[in-house]
Amino acid sequence: MRKHINITGALLLMAFVWTACKKDNPIDEDGLLITSRAECYVSSFELLGTDFVTVRTKTATIDTTAKTVSVTVMFGTDLKNLYPQFTLAQDCKLDPKITGRTDFSDLANPREYTVVSGNRQVRKTYKVLITVQPR
């Protein structure tokens, strides 16, 4: 009986040591998992007004070659206070982060957002081109 207990104890100890020494999965400075994925693109884009209702007139056009997001917004949209929402390829992240209302009113100098791949090796910078619908 005592022999069985000793064997079980030794096995448990080995399992503990093995898991304790296993290398941690790498994470980046934001605490996000760094994976092996190299995909890096924007798959969809949304713009919300201060009332959290979309200001788009139609679906945004995303050009992954030219790295542009083109969106037409309704006449009268308050361009200084918009909430952009990006959908990215798996494991990607966005730089700069979106933390609240964003000013898109300088149409001559479109805002730029960089998509960083899951392996953090690929970076692609997209321009958000906004067109305001005529009255």
Place this chain on the structure above:
Amino acid sequence: MKRNPIYIYPLSLLACLLLVMTSCEKKDYVLPTAKDVLQNDAIKRTLGPNIVNDTIEFVYAMGILPSKGKLVSAEVEASIAGATGTFLEHRSYYTNTSGVDVPVEIGNPSVNDKTKTTVTFTKDTSAAALRYTYIVPEEARGKTVSFTFTARSSNGETVNYKLGPYNVSKMDIKHRLTVSNANNAYISIEDMAVYNDAGAAANANKIDLVYLYRTYTTSTFTHALVAPAADPQYLPDITLPAGVNRNTKIQRAFNLQDYDLAFLQFGIYIDDRDFQELDLTNAPNYAINLKAEAGIWVETADKKYRAYVYVNSINNGAKSAVISIKRYAL
């Protein structure tokens, strides 16, 4: 000390049996004994902020054993006298099997004397639940108000119940103002009123918003609330009365159906704190394409007021809308 399992198992079994036996023991229901003294209780019925000229409703319940006496009077004393219309019901309500509240008259209509509202019982009544409606007076704005409910019985007993203090909001409220295109189109937050062209000219320095309705094939404009100083593209074909030129900050809001303004089922209330924390620094001065049940946050050009203008309904055919306003003086 080494324990002998021979003793441990039967003891555990006995303990389990004892537990099962006691847990299944049946206890006969005994009617609770009513206290033989005059008793009372009170609740506040209304939720949300307490607004000047609006109501705060309570229910005051009192009872005594019939063998001990009957109810003689009920009284409410507010720390600040209620405005005209404050009353204590002289009818006690019960809910019938259909769920309808049925009144039973128990005394004379209430009498207000400064801070006190009193009902004198005229029926042999040993228990009653009376509703109390307090109209918040101007004097209470921004202060707190408390209430002491008192019941008296024929055997000389007196009992009371205190509720509060409750904060009274600094807000004002105005319900259902009709605005219409090219007619009653000028809104003053300071006056909480709607004006036509002549009225706007007479109150030019108080006009904060212009209502207009437009339809275009290229965009959705429809119902709009725009500051007089906004870019003319948001005030198409509008000639403002002389002196109407204020630059109001405006921010659209949706899904903010404040109960006091909308009277819908949503338990949402805008309170003083919402206005205190509102930041319209970068807000524009126009809001177009407004829908029913949407609204706008507003800050007047002189920064004297912040307000929430709620759109109760819109009428495309009549080119009009019904709005309600909550206003906070800064």
